[in-house]
Amino acid sequence: MTTDPLYLGLDLSTQQLKVLAVRSNLETVFEEAVSFDTDLPSYGVRKGVFVNDKDHEVYAPVAMWIEALDLILQRMKSRGFDFSRVMGISGAGQQHGSVYWAKDAESILSTLSPDKSLLEQLSLTAFSWEFSPNWQDHSTSSQLHAFEDLIGGPEALAKATGSSGHHRFTGPQILRFVQLRPDAYAATSRISLVSSFLASLFLGKIAPLDISDVCGMNLYNMETHSWDDRLISLAASPSGTDAAATAALYDKLGPVEPDGGKHLGRISPYFSQKYGFPPSCTIMPSTGDNPSTILALPLQPHDAIVSLGTSTTILMSTEHYHPSAAYHLFNHPTTPGLYMFMLCYKNGGLARENIRDAINAATGAHDHSWALFNKAAVETPVLGRKSATDPAKIGFYFPLPEIVPHVKKPGTYRFHVDGTSISEQQPTAWPATADARAILESQALSMRIRSAPLLDEKAPHPRRIYLVGGGSKNPAFAKVLGDVLGGYDGVYKLDVGNACALGAAYKALWAVERNPGETFETLIGKRWNEEGKVEKVMEGYKEGVWEAYGEIAEGYLQAEARVVRGEAKGQ
Ligand SMILES: Nc1ncnc2c1ncn2[C@@H]1O[C@H](COP(=O)(O)OP(=O)(O)O)[C@@H](O)[C@H]1O
Numbered sequence: 001m002t003t004d005p006l007y008l009g010l011d012l013s014t015q016q017l018k019v020l021a022v023r024s025n026l027e028t029v030f031e032e033a034v035s036f037d038t039d040l041p042s043y044g045v046r047k048g049v050f051v052n053d054k055d056h057e058v059y060a061p062v063a064m065w066i067e068a069l070d071l072i073l074q075r076m077k078s079r080g081f082d083f084s085r086v087m088g089i090s091g092a093g094q095q096h097g098s099v100y101w102a103k104d105a106e107s108i109l110s111t112l113s114p115d116k117s118l119l120e121q122l123s124l125t126a127f128s129w130e131f132s133p134n135w136q137d138h139s140t141s142s143q144l145h146a147f148e149d150l151i152g153g154p155e156a157l158a159k160a161t162g163s164s165g166h167h168r169f170t171g172p173q174i175l176r177f178v179q180l181r182p183d184a185y186a187a188t189s190r191i192s193l194v195s196s197f198l199a200s201l202f203l204g205k206i207a208p209l210d211i212s213d214v215c216g217m218n219l220y221n222m223e224t225h226s227w228d229d230r231l232i233s234l235a236a237s238p239s240g241t242d243a244a245a246t247a248a249l250y251d252k253l254g255p256v257e258p259d260g261g262k263h264l265g266r267i268s269p270y271f272s273q274k275y276g277f278p279p280s281c282t283i284m285p286s287t288g289d290n291p292s293t294i295l296a297l298p299l300q301p302h303d304a305i306v307s308l309g310t311s312t313t314i315l316m317s318t319e320h321y322h323p324s325a326a327y328h329l330f331n332h333p334t335t336p337g338l339y340m341f342m343l344c345y346k347n348g349g350l351a352r353e354n355i356r357d358a359i360n361a362a363t364g365a366h367d368h369s370w371a372l373f374n375k376a377a378v379e380t381p382v383l384g385r386k387s388a389t390d391p392a393k394i395g396f397y398f399p400l401p402e403i404v405p406h407v408k409k410p411g412t413y414r415f416h417v418d419g420t421s422i423s424e425q426q427p428t429a430w431p432a433t434a435d436a437r438a439i440l441e442s443q444a445l446s447m448r449i450r451s452a453p454l455l456d457e458k459a460p461h462p463r464r465i466y467l468v469g470g471g472s473k474n475p476a477f478a479k480v481l482g483d484v485l486g487g488y489d490g491v492y493k494l495d496v497g498n499a500c501a502l503g504a505a506y507k508a509l510w511a512v513e514r515n516p517g518e519t520f521e522t523l524i525g526k527r528w529n530e531e532g533k534v535e536k537v538m539e540g541y542k543e544g545v546w547e548a549y550g551e552i553a554e555g556y557l558q559a560e561a562r563v564v565r566g567e568a569k570g571q
């Protein structure tokens with residue numbers, strides 16, 4: 001083994017493929033990215049996906065991801081990256097998306113020639129369907145209700161699988177695939193998640209599913225630690241009673257790897273011969289982008305990570321399996337007995353961008369600068385109240401149907417909340433600039449209210465808020481999130497381009513360098529030095545401010561309930 005090994009972490013997310021390399025001392029030494037829209041324009045995707053509004057489908061071409069992998073490695077090569085030092089690779093993938101391999105996939109993967117590209121060899125015959133459903137897809141209403149009804153409702157499904165039924169979860173997506181494309185399904189030999197698809201390319205054979213990412217399928221029973229036979233049977237055939245179909249789906253899904261640090265095998269000769277990876281380089285399971293993000297730093301109880309990517313998520317680690325239909329629980333990606341708590345908002349980055357663009361357009365500016373948005377967000381008073389007698393301005397900004405809360409009708413909804421009096425407002429009720437603070441407050445209030453069960457009466461607010469993802473560099477976001485969530489040790493930013501690629505690289509490092517039985521937390525904790533890795537960007541808890549948001553919580557939920565019930569008009 002080289003004396004100064006490197007470990008690669010990749011992140012195959014909605015809009016980009018990113019990679020970074022770390023040394024054994026956790027230092028990040030290299031980063032590279034490929035953007036799907038701008039670097040691979042021939043696919044014609046927008047923000048990484050295709051949208052079919054009529055059927056509520058959102059999906060991405062698998063070939064684009066394959067081409068992105070060769071492109072990012074080529075870019076590393078041309079920048080002089082020393083592949084010969086890479087001892088381990090792990091990855092992260094956007095969650096829930098599924099990839100459908102054809103019968104010949106395994107033999108094509110194991111005989112890839114370095115003289116041709118991955119795309120030339122894989123795109124035509126390795127897949128039974130050329131697309132992968134994206135997490136923003138919401139075409140599976142009837143399927144997700146079938147999942148919930150089978151088990152006894154949303155809470156019962158959450159108890160079994162860690163989540164109630166969700167459009168984007170892979171089980172309902174597979175059932176829809178079975179119903180809509182029976183021929184393609186019959187021609188499918190294996191089904192990967194985006195995470196295990198990425199690991200499969202590096203491994204040169206189909207990789208098992210990951211113990212954490214498998215919880216984003218509505219198929220894996222977290223109480224029994226195994227597939228849920230009832231749900232597998234339903235996903236395999238709408239009647240749920242076709243034993244042969246059930247057995248076939250078990251074969252297509254293949255095994256679940258319980259050890260997040262498992263050495264799945266050596267790197268495929270394609271990559272060692274083409275790029276110079278050592279043949280001994282080991283491939284570890286890839287996990288979901290959110291589980292991977294919680295591996296980017298030693299997260300303590302009561303710490304929260306807010307990921308401000310295309311989606312917005314809040315992530316916490318917990319020892320308790322207290323499932324609820326109001327949030328998601330996943331197995332921890334490295335440590336048995338720990339769980340990841342998550343809320344995922346579809347209207348995250350894109351909804352904030354819409355407000356930014358409206359504010360810019362109102363001033364005649366047509367660029368994508370955040371300057372005016374930020375100025376408005378920090379200058380607008382808490383809850384838009386200029387005086388204590390003003391009603392609070394509460395807005396809900398859902399250009400897409402929302403996951404949390406479950407809102408079917410897209411729209412923008414504005415309310416005045418004054419004690420128990422809640423009245424919907426016209427868009428003219430407040431200036432466009434007031435929306436900047438209102439959207440950040442609204443997103444943060446939803447996180448605060450719904451993550452409260454993870455905190456306790458003695459410590460009702462989080463310790464630290466860590467910001468990651470594209471929006472983490474925005475100081476106005478940090479300010480408002482700090483005001484609402486009130487982390488008593490402050491708001492921090494991870495000083496690294498991509499937290500989930502970093503988490504994946506740390507996972508690869510841990511898998512290769514761990515002593516027998518050494519947990520991820522122990523190994524990373526021993527080597528972790530905060531300096532240069534995290535930066536305090538804002539105070540969190542401010543007396544009086546945090547309490548003001550607490551007082552509005554009930555009114556916020558009532559206004560939100562009107563939107564959920566379809567009683568609000570919206571615009
Ligand atoms: N300075 C900024 N302020 C606010 N948001 C930003 C800023 N820079 C980038 N973003 C947002 O970050 C998002 C992309 O984040 P990223 O974590 O790369 O996404 P993903 O992992 O989903 O591909 C975009 O939606 C963009 O609006």
Ligand SMILES: O=C(CO)[C@@H](O)[C@H](O)COP(=O)(O)O
Pocket residue numbers: 013014015093094095096135168216288289290309310311312313344
């Ligand atoms: O659906 C979820 C989580 O349940 C999303 O968070 C996806 O995992 C995609 O993430 P980004 O591409 O926004 O990072």
